[in-house]
Amino acid sequence: MPAIDACALDDIEEEDLIRFDHGGKTYAIYRMFGEEVFCTDGLCTHEQVHLEDGLVMDYVIECPRHNGRFDIRTGAAKGAPACIDLATYPARVEAGRVIVELPA
């Protein structure tokens, strides 16, 4: 999977996320603390609502529509109405930039 320079680390607040669109797909890039970043699909697996307005808390993203919760490290759905896991993608920080590996 090609590595993509998605944004500056400072574009994402700590314990927050941003939306990132690439190649006709939409993703969510999260920052916990410092340089700890993660990337998942952008749409909730329940009703395909974008997670960008959700709440990041303790490595969990909570969906803004029905409060479905996913572990941002593994994509694991953490209980109804989130029942299907989110896809995750490798993400890292290099020289202050967030690099994500996304399908071509």
Added chain:
Amino acid sequence: MALLDLIKFPTERDYSLTGPEAQRAIDNGLAGAEWYRTPIDRKTMKALMRRSDGPALRDTALWFALLALTAAGGVAFWGSWWAVPFFLAYGVLYGSAADSRWHECGHRTAFKTVWMNDVVYQIASFMMMRNPVVWRWSHTRHHTDTIIVGRDPEISGMRPPQLIVIGLNLFGLVSAPQSFAALARNAMGRLSPEEADFVPESERPKAYWIARAHMAIYAATLAACLAMGSILPAMLIGLPRLYGTWLLLVLGLPQHLGLAEDVLDHRLNARTVLMNPVLRFLYWNMNYHMEHHMYPMVPYHALPRLHEAVKHDCPPPSPSLYAAWREIVPCVLRQLRDPHHFIRPQLPEGAGAARQSPPLAAE
């Protein structure tokens, strides 16, 4: 069901989830649609969504303490008139206040700690005689398709409103037997066609097992009544869902009653009612209902702040419960004659344009 039909006013529209309105809603783009939300900057929103355990721990400890005290008083004075005020209070704390605990913990926003939400959710679901699995999914649909006919399973004020049913439900006389029958059906490993419309296959076994657990508690309560030759155990478990549920209707029906159907804007189909602190404790701030629908991520204790953040863009709230009912009663009486009548709240000047559904916009 046939018995129930005898006391229902006929409605022009089919409010079931399995009738023609369900397809109509989909065809009109009303199912799973994009709803209007008052814009709020991310920083403010994050502050509003922030979770904590403190307020819900305090309120839950108080709730449990009041339940225990009133139950103890009712038991101590059982057989005398002195028991009546204790059971009146206990009934409301059980059959009315449990609804808002069910609601907030169902969203998992009341507490920051997830298991605390889940424990209170299970207890409150039992008290409200609701299958916690089925009702979680029903409420999920209510949020996706709020008051969309044919999609929302939680429309309590149809057109015309079912006034006899609502009246009987002040004491749970229709809703409790229906809920109990639903639990019994689930315990036997079955869902109604309506339930099957919104509960996914993978969740159904859980729904059956929890229904069996609820039925076992009711069976144990019945056995205790028989053993003691008294209805006292049922006065504490089960019956409060009948004799104590009246306040829930008084507080809860104004949420949507008399407002628009089939719109994509909670400012037009949900009502915020200002209430005093005692009612807000019993109702866990669900009176900020329009705000809750717009942003279900905001915990109950932050809803007054959310109200302040969006009020410039929203219709003025009802200033009191009395004012809300003064608006509702003439409306529902008129709906008996004219089911097309509904209240159109006035948006303030400069507010975002109302998001009507395609059919209404075309009218």
